[in-house]
Amino acid sequence: THKLIIDTDPGIDDAMAIFYAALHPEIEILGMTSVFGNVTTEIAARNAIVLAERAGQTIPVAKGAAKPLVQPPNPVSDYVHGIEGFGDVPAQDTIARPVDEPAHEFICRLINENPGEITLCPIGPLTNIALALRHDPSIAGKVKSVVIMGGGLERGNVTAHAEANIWNDPHSADEVFAAEWEVTMVGLDVTTQVVCQSQDFARIAETNPKLGGFLNDAVQYYLKFYETHVGVQGSQMHDPTAVIAITDPQYFTIENHALEVIVEGDRIGQTIRSTDPSRPKHKVPMGVDIDGVKRRFITMFETGS
Numbered sequence: 001t002h003k004l005i006i007d008t009d010p011g012i013d014d015a016m017a018i019f020y021a022a023l024h025p026e027i028e029i030l031g032m033t034s035v036f037g038n039v040t041t042e043i044a045a046r047n048a049i050v051l052a053e054r055a056g057q058t059i060p061v062a063k064g065a066a067k068p069l070v071q072p073p074n075p076v077s078d079y080v081h082g083i084e085g086f087g088d089v090p091a092q093d094t095i096a097r098p099v100d101e102p103a104h105e106f107i108c109r110l111i112n113e114n115p116g117e118i119t120l121c122p123i124g125p126l127t128n129i130a131l132a133l134r135h136d137p138s139i140a141g142k143v144k145s146v147v148i149m150g151g152g153l154e155r156g157n158v159t160a161h162a163e164a165n166i167w168n169d170p171h172s173a174d175e176v177f178a179a180e181w182e183v184t185m186v187g188l189d190v191t192t193q194v195v196c197q198s199q200d201f202a203r204i205a206e207t208n209p210k211l212g213g214f215l216n217d218a219v220q221y222y223l224k225f226y227e228t229h230v231g232v233q234g235s236q237m238h239d240p241t242a243v244i245a246i247t248d249p250q251y252f253t254i255e256n257h258a259l260e261v262i263v264e265g266d267r268i269g270q271t272i273r274s275t276d277p278s279r280p281k282h283k284v285p286m287g288v289d290i291d292g293v294k295r296r297f298i299t300m301f302e303t304g305s
């Protein structure tokens with residue numbers, strides 16, 4: 001079983017990742033933490049609870065960082081995910097509330113209580129993860145692995161060079177890549193290749209009205225964004241691809257590189273190979289079995305396995 005903490009800014013593709021994880025019989029979501037990015041951290045925390053409740057799971061959600069460590073915040077990406085985070089799906093109330101512990105402390109506590117067992121899965125800006133490392137550097141030696149959606153060696157999305165999660169807090173991302181733990185950076189090199197079309201979402205809506213139907217409603221806004229802003233017919237599957245890299249690493253070809261983040265100038269937010277010998281090598285998927293990953297995602301909503 002994979003024991004996950006998902007650090008997230010839901011977000012339409014975050015919702016896809018969280019439902020995939022919730023449905024997967026070999027994933028246990030121990031907790032979720034919110035971060036600013038696609039939406040504010042308040043909305044992100046509420047949305048994480050909305051998703052957990054819809055998936056019928058009781059998952060503690062801790063509220064995290066509202067802004068980056070160093071730079072002033074970029075505007076939230078409401079043109080990508082909608083003001084409330086799920087496109088045109090109206091805001092929903094929740095029964096549960098966020099727990100009374102800040103996200104970075106929550107992350108450190110869960111890792112210390114489950115040494116060697118937790119996969120940390122950040123699918124938003126890396127502020128909470130950097131704060132957790134500062135709060136208790138020993139967590140680096142106690143996590144099982146860290147699988148991030150972010151970055152990319154060959155391309156950007158929010159700028160020509162930078163991917164949104166890294167660009168939203170480049171200083172935090174650089175601290176996460178500098179730490180002595182093994183990170184898998186599931187970046188745009190692979191996530192932009194995995195594209196689901198509107199008929200794929202129609203299909204999961206039919207097979208799983210509760211979760212697939214919700215995604216199909218939310219994704220309509222995202223599909224319009226991809227068509228008008230990116231020129232792509234379909235939704236790039238960023239965040240779910242990172243979770244699928246945890247459960248199905250066989251679909252990816254992995255390179256090993258030390259990494260760093262450019263933190264100033266016109267390439268700010270770009271993730272690059274580092275030549276600094278003190279930096280650990282991380283895993284960077286550069287190739288992907290596109291059909292394999294798409295099939296894994298779509299069939300999860302049919303069979304729940």
Ligand code: BDR
Binds near residue numbers: 011014077149
């Ligand atoms: C990443 O940025 C966000 O908009 C998505 O949710 C994803 O985590 C893709 O660059």
Ligand code: CA
Binds near residue numbers: 010011014038123124
């Ligand atoms: Ca995200």
